[in-house]
Amino acid sequence: MSDPQATPPGNIAILISGTGSNMQAFIDACEAGHLEARISIVISNKPDVEGLRRAAAAGIATRCIDHRDYDSREVFDAALVSALQEHAIDLVILAGFMRILTPVFIEPFLGRLLNIHPSLLPKYPGLHTHQRALGARDSEGGATVHFVTPELDSGPPIIQARVPIRDDDTAEKLAARVLVEEHKIYPLAAQWYMQNRLQLSNTGATLDGQAIPESGIQYP
Numbered sequence: 001m002s003d004p005q006a007t008p009p010g011n012i013a014i015l016i017s018g019t020g021s022n023m024q025a026f027i028d029a030c031e032a033g034h035l036e037a038r039i040s041i042v043i044s045n046k047p048d049v050e051g052l053r054r055a056a057a058a059g060i061a062t063r064c065i066d067h068r069d070y071d072s073r074e075v076f077d078a079a080l081v082s083a084l085q086e087h088a089i090d091l092v093i094l095a096g097f098m099r100i101l102t103p104v105f106i107e108p109f110l111g112r113l114l115n116i117h118p119s120l121l122p123k124y125p126g127l128h129t130h131q132r133a134l135g136a137r138d139s140e141g142g143a144t145v146h147f148v149t150p151e152l153d154s155g156p157p158i159i160q161a162r163v164p165i166r167d168d169d170t171a172e173k174l175a176a177r178v179l180v181e182e183h184k185i186y187p188l189a190a191q192w193y194m195q196n197r198l199q200l201s202n203t204g205a206t207l208d209g210q211a212i213p214e215s216g217i218q219y220p
């Protein structure tokens with residue numbers, strides 16, 4: 001029986017643009033009790049994407065806010081902010097959300113806005129990360145969960161998972177193996193946030209009051 005005195009779980013919003021496999025990892029982590037949170041809304045900037053169908057199938061409220069309906073990034077971002085304000089959101093999760101956000105969105109959610117990037121940041125901000133890692137003959141690829149600040153893909157890292165690169169790797173094969181790790185580290189970072197263990201301070205990210213190293217906590 002649930003305890004009526006218990007603190008209600010925090011509200012998460014997830015922003016997607018496509019498949020939503022990271023979003024699905026959040027749904028699964030909530031159902032399994034690994035993430036003590038409620039996913040209140042999933043928003044996509046693209047209609048008819050797989051992620052919206054997956055969220056609806058899990059009984060989560062969905063919304064499409066199509067960036068093409070707005071004249072500027074700032075006006076689009078303001079529409080996102082007002083949609084989220086309807087849900088008393090504690091934490092915003094960018095999960096394959098393929099729009100560059102402006103301070104209009106970032107500032108109201110600073111410190112409670114996370115992203116996952118498919119590289120070992122600070123290496124390879126931007127696109128085509130796996131191809132770039134292969135082209136540079138790196139020995140490993142990976143993914144980084146980080147706080148979002150106004151600079152693209154360069155907010156303070158929280159947690160990083162490393163994946164060895166194989167001789168016969170292609171960008172697709174490497175991406176698939178990195179994605180498996182993404183699904184572990186992203187809900188874990190959110191759980192730390194929900195437990196009030198994770199914070200963005202003036203000097204970077206902290207976990208349990210300790211500064212997180214510049215490349216993030218290494219998983220596992």
Ligand code: GRF
Nearest residue numbers: 019020021022096116117118
């Ligand atoms: C992931 O590789 C994530 O790191 C990047 O976009 C991809 C999203 O995949 N930001 P999915 O939509 O979660 O399956």
